[in-house]
Amino acid sequence: MIRTTRRAFLHASAAMAAVTATSAMGPRLALAADPIKVAAIYTVPIEQQWVSRIHKAATAAKERGDIDYVFSEKVANTDYERVMREYAEAGHQLIVGEAFAVEDAARAVAKDYPGTAFLIGSSFKPDAALPNFATFDNYIQDASYLTGMIAGAMTKSGNIGMVGGYPIPEVNRLMNAFMAGVKEVKSDVKFQVAFIGSWFDPPKAKETALAQIDAGADLLYAERFGVSDAAKEKGILAVGNVIDTQADYPDTVVASALWHFEPTLDRAIAKVKDKSFTAEDYGAFSFMKEGGSSLAPLGTFESKVPADIVAKVKEKEAAIKSGAFTVAIDDNEPKSS
Incomplete structure (x- = not known):
């Protein structure tokens, strides 16, 4: 019952922001406090190479006061959707993870929570029809x-x-x-x-x-x-x-x-804060020149x-x-x- 009430509150807040905005808005992202609430979902231990770099960047953002950061590690593919929904219900404004084996489920969750921003590692590109779902990859x-x-x-x-x-x-x-x-x-x-x-x-x-x-x-x-x-x-x-x-x-x-995941995550944080987060391919932010x-x-x-x-x-x-x-x-x- 508590989660349902919180979800309703978040959606109502986002809707109010959309109505009062003076310019066209993208997805109805939840109002971003400072710091914003970020949750990450990992299918492997945080010691694993790929995940450790995401965790490192998020920890750095937390230490400088940009975000509140929580995470779940070693999440089975069969549990991934459930964990995503729990974080969205809890009011996290940005959810970070990977969808390599759960692509359809991850995008389905994002569709159900238009007031939440999702930054997800994926082999596929973002879809304009799902404006709160951005993708990234380690283009190193x-x-x-x-x-x-x-x-x-x-x-x-x-x-x-x-x-x-x-x-x-x-x-x-x-x-x-x-x-x-x-x-x-x-x-x-x-x-x-x-x-x-x-x-x-x-x-x-x-x-x-x-x-x-x-x-x-x-x-x-x-x-x-x-x-x-x-x-x-x-x-x-x-x-x-x-x-x-x-x-x-x-x-x-x-x-x-x-x-270095910092350029990718820092851009997403900034986009959530200024309410401009949208379906975007963050892949280029892993390039050396970035x-x-x-x-x-x-x-x-x-x-x-x-x-x-x-x-x-x-x-x-x-x-x-x-x-x-x-x-x-x-x-x-x-x-x-």
């Missing part, structure tokens, strides 16, 4: 390309193993960009590509990586947790993805492509990567940021070669 192909250049210089056998979660566009484009970067430096390279069918299964990722090492790989692309453990155990190198794990693997992780991705510092490998390659990487990075060079976005499933 720019940084992935640069790590590929470094990998191309560091592999001795020319045999690179790559372990991903699922062959979906969000993963494929990063792998393809990495492979393109490798080929710029070393054209004759063999890639072993495998997917484990899970977003968080370190033991399976490690087992898959060990098999690739047995097949000749002397460098691994660690799209999933567990791959760097295999590299460390066998004394070979690894390239990280989304987060920087070199502190945990100082002799193993030579480079990492970092995702501050949404970067190459992690080489750290312990600063003196181990050839100086000429470091110079080439810096030159390419500058070209990406200036727009002189564009990393291709290739969402096709990468294949072993």
